[in-house]
Amino acid sequence: MESNARYESRINRVIMKTFNIGREFSGDPAGRYRSDGGFNGERFREDVLRPLISQLKDNEKLILVIDDDVESYGSSFLTEVFGGMVKYGYITKLSLLDKVEFSFTDPDYEFYKNKAIQYINEAKFNSVQYIATKGP
Amino acid sequence: MATCKITDSCGPFITDSLPDTTGIEDRYSNFNNEHFTCIINSFEPLTSALPNMFSHLQSQLFLAIFTVLTAALAAYFFNHLHWISVRNKEKINHITSSTENLITSLEHEAVLYWLRSSKDIGATKSKAYEINLKSTLTSIRKHLIVISSKLNKKRHRRSLRLLNQWGSSIYDDVTGSDFESIQKEPDDVRASKIAKKCANMKSELISLSMQV
Numbered sequence: 001m002e003s004n005a006r007y008e009s010r011i012n013r014v015i016m017k018t019f020n021i022g023r024e025f026s027g028d029p030a031g032r033y034r035s036d037g038g039f040n041g042e043r044f045r046e047d048v049l050r051p052l053i054s055q056l057k058d059n060e061k062l063i064l065v066i067d068d069d070v071e072s073y074g075s076s077f078l079t080e081v082f083g084g085m086v087k088y089g090y091i092t093k094l095s096l097l098d099k100v101e102f103s104f105t106d107p108d109y110e111f112y113k114n115k116a117i118q119y120i121n122e123a124k125f126n127s128v129q130y131i132a133t134k135g136p
Numbered sequence: 137m138a139t140c141k142i143t144d145s146c147g148p149f150i151t152d153s154l155p156d157t158t159g160i161e162d163r164y165s166n167f168n169n170e171h172f173t174c175i176i177n178s179f180e181p182l183t184s185a186l187p188n189m190f191s192h193l194q195s196q197l198f199l200a201i202f203t204v205l206t207a208a209l210a211a212y213f214f215n216h217l218h219w220i221s222v223r224n225k226e227k228i229n230h231i232t233s234s235t236e237n238l239i240t241s242l243e244h245e246a247v248l249y250w251l252r253s254s255k256d257i258g259a260t261k262s263k264a265y266e267i268n269l270k271s272t273l274t275s276i277r278k279h280l281i282v283i284s285s286k287l288n289k290k291r292h293r294r295s296l297r298l299l300n301q302w303g304s305s306i307y308d309d310v311t312g313s314d315f316e317s318i319q320k321e322p323d324d325v326r327a328s329k330i331a332k333k334c335a336n337m338k339s340e341l342i343s344l345s346m347q348v
């Protein structure tokens with residue numbers, strides 16, 4: 001009973017922060033680098049995801065709403081965002097998978113969630129040094 | 137109850153010792169109570185057997201009706217199953233044919249997209265290609281999910297695995313690398329890889345539609 005109570009209190013203490021990609025970033029996220037358009041993967045990673053994750057406390061998690069107002073994602077965008085977080089050494093795969101959760105109501109978007117997780121798992125931690133690209 | 141056999145004692149009405157009468161009125165004139173009782177008595181074995189006979193007939197009738205109903209039900213059931221199978225086969229053929237068309241369209245667009253640089257294609261045309269390719273990939277994925285749901289999980293295990301893997305890998309090939317980039321250069325290897333994968337999937341779908 002006591003251990004259950006502890007577990008529940010630990011669960012209850014986790015705070016979920018939500019970011020809606022379609023409404024707070026863009027309904028048409030596309031491209032890999034800043035030069036590829038206004039709402040590219042590099043921009044999302046550097047200006048949105050990385051700051052959001054770095055601000056999270058131990059008991060906080062980030063929920064990414066991926067299906068609201070977004071038609072689809074290209075592999076280049078998803079790889080740059082999620083694979084890039086690990087590849088550039090910002091966070092380990094396990095920590096990233098622990099901190100970020102994907103939310104969607106449309107079952108078709110489970111595919112993008114699985115691809116994002118696949119890119120996180122395939123990336124090698126801190127294997128590349130990040131060099132910022134310039135926008136158009 | 138007394139019994140009586142149909143013999144001479146039954147009188148001229150039954151036997152050949154009938155007086156030589158010329159008309160029916162003479163016959164009836166000889167028909168008295170004694171004869172009637174005798175005739176009725178002669179039917180007694182039959183009447184006593186009737187309940188048993190009816191009971192037997194009833195059970196026979198019930199058996200016959202039961203057999204006919206069971207046969208009809210079985211025929212209906214198998215016919216129903218047959219048509220479910222036929223309709224399922226038609227649906228799979230229809231959706232595989234539709235998926236083949238979508239894959240052909242994807243192959244055509246993706247090869248044209250990857251064989252040229254973004255500069256050669258132009259910004260607007262590139263955007264149109266990218267939008268079309270992403271929506272076609274989404275449609276194909278939905279079709280593959282429907283096909284997978286119609287297939288027997290045990291019998292078509294290999295095909296189900298191939299469909300799933302293909303959907304994921306073609307997405308990486310078509311929308312990976314410099315997809316949606318203004319710096320995209322022609323990538324012949326990627327174009328031929330996409331064409332080959334599309335051809336493989338089309339032949340897999342054809343063989344699948346022949347198997348079901």
